[in-house]
Amino acid sequence: MNIPIDQYNFSYPSDIKRLMDILSVSLCKLKPTRDLKSKDFKQYNVAGSGKNIGKLLDTTTYIASAGQNVVFNIKYSNNYEKIELTPITVDVLQSPTLSSTYSNYPLSSFPLSSFPLSGYTGWGLDVPIANYYYVYEYVSGTDNTQVGGIIDWENTHTTLNENISSIDDWYKDGGIVDLIFNYYIFKGLGLIKD
Secondary structure (H helix, E strand, O other): OOOOOOOOOOOOOHHHHHHHHHHOOOHHHHOOEEOOOOOOOOOOOOOOOOOOEEEEOOOOOOEEEOOOEEEEEEOOOOOEEEEEOOOEOHHHOOOHHHHHHOOOOOEOEEEHHHOOHHHHOOOOOOOOHHHHEEEEEEOOOOOOOEEEOOOOOOOOOOOOOOOOOOHHHHHOOOOHHHHHHHHHHHHHOOOOOO
């Protein structure tokens, strides 16, 4: 077969070559990935070392509330677990201190030291709490830093909108890719100046 094979290995001007390199990357790899975890507890019992860990609570005196999130840190393994405290009901009540002190159930406020953790969480927490855990306030929020994507969205020279909604916005006629190429073509022809 004598079929000529065309060469498509073009030499582009440097600006266009740079664009071809960048724009040949999948849009999902160009777009940012943000850190949205809300379990940033960091390390070694240093209150405030992670975004989601607050002050160390005194488990012997602290009065907890139902619906409150707290962070338990196992002393012997340094594992962290966020737990939402639920109201104490009669069926989970295992503490003689609470049963003699309170008579109205469910309880929405209770001493953290008397809370029947082993029966209510399913996490198998041991009591007394102070012997096995550090307990911290939980601070809600995410850190939202860029952890993925090729384009550096924090750079002041990046003029693209980070919230590119679809491939259509990127590749359609008059879309982002079209506008970028038009700019460099017009610049190369001397029709626009920087």
